[in-house]
């Protein structure tokens with residue numbers, strides 16, 4: 001089995017030449033998960049003036065302790081007009097502007113209100129319970145840098161800086177085509193020899209969770225004309241990525257390589273040193289990158305995790321492109337590996353403060369049930385030696 005491309009080399013080719021997609025402007029509420037194309041500067045100062053951090057009374061520290069007439073109030077959004085004369089107090093609430101002249105706030109728990117006067121029997125240092133102007137940010141500050149991935153906290157900052165629309169990289173658009181005479185859509189009665197297609201659903205869901213826009217192109221028979229028509233349709237619709245499933249191997253009905261040839265493209269690669277996923281292929285059809293997934297459901301899912309998701313992250317402008325791995329400990333003995341990097345479906349459990357990954361006894365790449373039960377993939381490098389239970393290992397957590 002010479003000529004199988006190492007996984008790292010295949011990933012490099014999948015990502016090669018792929019850069020962040022062009023800019024679009026989105027309303028705040030639609031920008032979660034997107035990556036900023038430009039620095040975002042505060043258009044205003046927060047707080048715009050010095051404000052009280054507590055409910056109480058704005059006073060001059062020099063007047064305390066003492067009994068002071070309450071001359072008015074300042075509430076959030078309704079500031080007191082005018083300055084605070086010496087020897088007086090102003091009722092004030094959290095977030096309300098401090099009046100000119102006042103230099104401290106005494107909280108209401110520490111005073112006795114007597115009609116229109118307030119008795120303060122303690123001293124308070126100047127500046128107490130005051131948020132100075134610009135404590136959070138000043139106008140002109142770069143609050144969020146280009147390349148930042150937006151999340152709920154960063155969106156809150158963008159809103160506070162008074163941006164209603166944000167410049168972000170466009171989300172990748174991914175078309176998914178299932179090939180195979182044996183396939184019917186879920187909810188349809190399979191005819192003789194037929195099964196229900198499950199790959200496209202899993203891939204589309206992964207894509208959507210990663211922030212891509214998935215379009216399921218449905219099922220196409222194992223016929224060159226039909227498959228070519230579907231692929232050409234995807235090119236015309238200007239998808240960024242076309243993911244096909246099935247028809248990647250060496251049988252007479254495995255047509256994806258013929259399709260790529262008919263489209264005048266050359267294979268970026270075909271066949272990689274990976275289990276599951278050996279017949280994975282890649283090609284550029286003009287501006288659209290084609291990822292030809294093997295039909296076996298586990299191969300389709302694992303290849304999507306290892307190759308498609310990083311490509312989506314790259315197109316979306318993210319810096320964290322590679323699939324993260326973690327340390328764990330093997331829950332059972334595993335045998336020596338051959339030349340293909342292995343991705344063993346495994347259950348995860350915490351035992352005595354350690355994360356234990358236990359590969360399932362059957363690793364057939366057709367088994368959706370085992371895939372559904374798995375929490376993680378245990379990585380086994382090509383030619384890795386046998387490893388007893390308790391050995392350290394690397395894992396990839398599966399999306400749940």
Ligand SMILES: Nc1nc2c(c(=O)[nH]1)N[C@H]1C(S)=C(S)[C@@H](COP(=O)(O)OP(=O)(O)OC[C@H]3O[C@@H](n4cnc5c(N)ncnc54)[C@H](O)[C@@H]3O)O[C@H]1N2
Pocket residue numbers: 178179180182183195196197198199200245246247248249250254276277278279293294295296297299365366
């Ligand atoms: N002589 C060889 N045969 C095979 C090799 C090989 O190297 N030499 N590689 C094997 C490996 S590894 C894989 S993986 C599969 C990949 O085959 P294809 O990509 O051509 O996929 P199909 O033949 O179309 O289907 C394989 C299997 O998966 C089922 N399938 C396909 N699509 C779906 C779907 N959308 N949902 C659920 N199940 C699907 C299909 O019915 C087949 O059972 O090739 C090996 N053969």
Ligand code: MOO
Pocket residue numbers: 274275276277278279294296298299365366
């Ligand atoms: O790569 Mo295949 O997925 O081993 O079955």
